[in-house]
Structures are given as C-alpha cells and as structure tokens.
Amino acid sequence: MFEIKSVQTKEEQEKICGLCGINYDAECMAYAAFENNNLLGVSQFRILGEYAVIYDLANTAGVDDTAVLVIIGKATLNFIDLCGIKDAIIKQLNKNLPDLLGFKQDKHDVWRVNLEGYFDSPCCKHLQE
Numbered sequence: 001m002f003e004i005k006s007v008q009t010k011e012e013q014e015k016i017c018g019l020c021g022i023n024y025d026a027e028c029m030a031y032a033a034f035e036n037n038n039l040l041g042v043s044q045f046r047i048l049g050e051y052a053v054i055y056d057l058a059n060t061a062g063v064d065d066t067a068v069l070v071i072i073g074k075a076t077l078n079f080i081d082l083c084g085i086k087d088a089i090i091k092q093l094n095k096n097l098p099d100l101l102g103f104k105q106d107k108h109d110v111w112r113v114n115l116e117g118y119f120d121s122p123c124c125k126h127l128q129e
Contacts (some may be wrong), residue, residue, distance in 0.1 A: 002035035002068065004075040007042075016042050020058040028055060031079070033072050040068045043076045051087040052080040057097055066100070073101045081115040088113050 007013045007030035016032050017024040020042045028044040040063055044056040054076055057069045073090075080088055090098050090111045102118065103111040 002033050002040055002071075004031050004033050004072055006030070006079075007032050013044075017044065017056075019060050020056075021061050022056045022058045025055065029079075031072055031075050033068050040065060041072050043072045045076050045080070047080065047083060047085055050085070051089065052083075052085050054088065054090045054092060057090075057092045066097070069097055070100050073097060077101065077113070077115060078119060081119060086115045088115060 007016060010026055013028075013030045014024040014026075016030065016039060019039055022042070022044065025044055028046050030045070031043045033040040033042075039060045041059040042056065043054060045052060045054045054073065057073050057076075059065055059068060077088060088103075090101070090103050090113075092098070098105075098111040101113065103113045106112050
C-alpha cells in the first residue's frame, strides 16, 4: 500500500523533483507518493486565483506506474477542491493522464476540469460525461 503526502519543505521538494526527473519550481506546491518509504512519484501544482494548474505528474526514475500518477493527481485535485477552487488545468500531457483524471480539451486545446461535484458523485462519474 502506498501513501500520498504533502511535501513540507522546498528542499525536500527540490530533491524529490530531481529524483523524478522534472524541473523543480519553487512557486509550486507538491505532493509525493511513497510505498514503504520509497518514493514513487510527485505532483507539482499552483493555485492561481480562481483556478489551479497541475504542472507535473511524474514517477521516480525507474518507476513506470500510471496508477500511482492518477492517485497523486486525484489527491492534488482534492486539495485544490478543498481550497474552494473549482477549475483546474493540466500541463502534463504524457501518457493518458488528462483523460484518466477527467480533464477535457477546450476549444483552445487547454486540458480543463471543473471540480464542482467531482468528489461528491459515484466513482468515476466525471469520466463518463
């Protein structure tokens, strides 16, 4: 079983980002996934007023686990939702993560999701719309 934790310091965030092969962004917040204290992946994101942006969802070097990335993504979206932000975009376009998290492309090719009811409805309802 693995757990998702908020990254508490910028030093820790920088180290985790390096282990996941992504650029550290001091302006971002981060969540990380661990199993038995082994790092599995990271999410970097920002809240920008009325919306949030997920910049990175990445596994640790040597790990290729889409399920971990989806769960980190959902934990990130849950935090964003609990902050009262209902609109999010995702910049991470590798794999099929935007689709798996319920993001849809708008007319400007930006991947967006509205979090109104995202966590209130039966499992995966937002994916069926």
